[in-house]
Amino acid sequence: MLLEGKVAVITGAGSGIGAAIARLFAAEGANVLLGDLTESGAALAAELVATGHAAAFQPVDVTDEAAVAALMEAAVNRFDRLDILVANAGIPERKSPIHELDLADWRHVIDVDLTGVAICNKFAAGAMLATGGGAIVNMASILAHVGQENSNAYSAAKAAVVNLTRSVALTYARQGIRANCVSPGYVDTSLLAKLPEATRQMMLLRQPIGRLARPEEIAEVVAFLASDRASIITGACINADGGYTAI
Numbered sequence: 001m002l003l004e005g006k007v008a009v010i011t012g013a014g015s016g017i018g019a020a021i022a023r024l025f026a027a028e029g030a031n032v033l034l035g036d037l038t039e040s041g042a043a044l045a046a047e048l049v050a051t052g053h054a055a056a057f058q059p060v061d062v063t064d065e066a067a068v069a070a071l072m073e074a075a076v077n078r079f080d081r082l083d084i085l086v087a088n089a090g091i092p093e094r095k096s097p098i099h100e101l102d103l104a105d106w107r108h109v110i111d112v113d114l115t116g117v118a119i120c121n122k123f124a125a126g127a128m129l130a131t132g133g134g135a136i137v138n139m140a141s142i143l144a145h146v147g148q149e150n151s152n153a154y155s156a157a158k159a160a161v162v163n164l165t166r167s168v169a170l171t172y173a174r175q176g177i178r179a180n181c182v183s184p185g186y187v188d189t190s191l192l193a194k195l196p197e198a199t200r201q202m203m204l205l206r207q208p209i210g211r212l213a214r215p216e217e218i219a220e221v222v223a224f225l226a227s228d229r230a231s232i233i234t235g236a237c238i239n240a241d242g243g244y245t246a247i
C-alpha cells in the first residue's frame with residue numbers, strides 16, 4: 001500500500017477534501033490523526049476505526065499554537081512518530097471589492113489560511129526532525145496562481161502558502177523533510193455548496209473539463225506527494241484543477 005505504516009496528521013479532516021484525504025490515507029495503510037475545529041472529525045475517526053483502520057481524532061484550532069503543538073505531540077505519543085502533515089484546514093472569505101474590504105474578515109482568513117498553515121508546519125517539522133524526516137503537503141488553491149475579482153485575503157493567503165512551502169522545502173532539503181503543496185480548482189465540497197447557484201454555474205463554465213473536481217481526486221494527488229514515490233519532489237506545487245490554470 002502507498003502509505004503502509006506511515007503516521008499522518010491531517011487538519012480540516014472533518015469534511016470535504018480533508019475527510020477524503022483521511023479516508024484514502026487510511027485505505028492506503030497510514031495511521032491517521034484527524035484534526036478539526038468541529039467534532040465532525042470524531043465521527044469519521046470512529047468510522048475508520050470500526051472498519052479496521054488506525055485512526056483518532058483530536059480537536060484543534062490551527063491558529064492556536066498550543067493546540068497545534070498538542071496535536072503533533074498526540075500523533076507521536078499514539079503512533080511513535082510523525083511522517084506526514086497535511087495542512088488542509090482552510091476557510092473561504094467574504095468576497096468584496098477591496099474598497100469595501102472588511103478588515104476583521106481579512107485578518108481572520110489570513111490567520112486560518114496562512115498563519116494556521118505556518119503553525120502546523122512549525123510543529124510538524126520539529127517532530128519530523130526528531131525521527132529523520134517526513135513529508136509536508138500544504139493545501140493551496142488555483143487562486144494562489146491566478147487573480148479573481150473580489151477575492152482578497154483568500155488569494156493573498158493561498159499565494160503566500162505556495163511560497164512558504166518553497167522556503168520550508170529548501171530549509172529542510174538535506175534533513176529528509178519534503179514540503180509540497182496542492183492547488184485544487186473548484187471542488188464539490190460544502191465550501192462551494194454555500195455559494196449561490198449563479199456562482200456555481202459560472203464556475204462550471206470556467207472549468208475546461210466541464211465539471212467540478214471530486215474531493216477524492218484531490219486526495220489522490222496529496223497521497224502521492226506524501227508518499228515515498230514522490231521522493232524527488234520538494235518545493236513543488238501541483239495544480240489539480242481540471243485545466244483551469246492552463247488557459
Ligand SMILES: NC(=O)c1ccc[n+]([C@@H]2O[C@H](COP(=O)([O-])OP(=O)(O)OC[C@H]3O[C@@H](n4cnc5c(N)ncnc54)[C@H](O)[C@@H]3O)[C@@H](O)[C@H]2O)c1
Nearest residue numbers: 012014015016017037061062089090141184186187189191
Ligand atoms: N472546495 C474547493 O473548491 C477548494 C478549492 C481550492 C482550495 N480549497 C482548499 O481546500 C481546503 C479544504 O477545503 P474544503 O473545500 O474541503 O472545505 P470544507 O469547509 O469542507 O472543510 C474545511 C475543514 O476545515 C476545518 N477548519 C476550518 N477552520 C479551522 C481551524 N481554524 N482549525 C482547524 N480546522 C478548521 C472546518 O471545520 C472543515 O472541516 C481548504 O484549505 C480550502 O481553501 C478548496
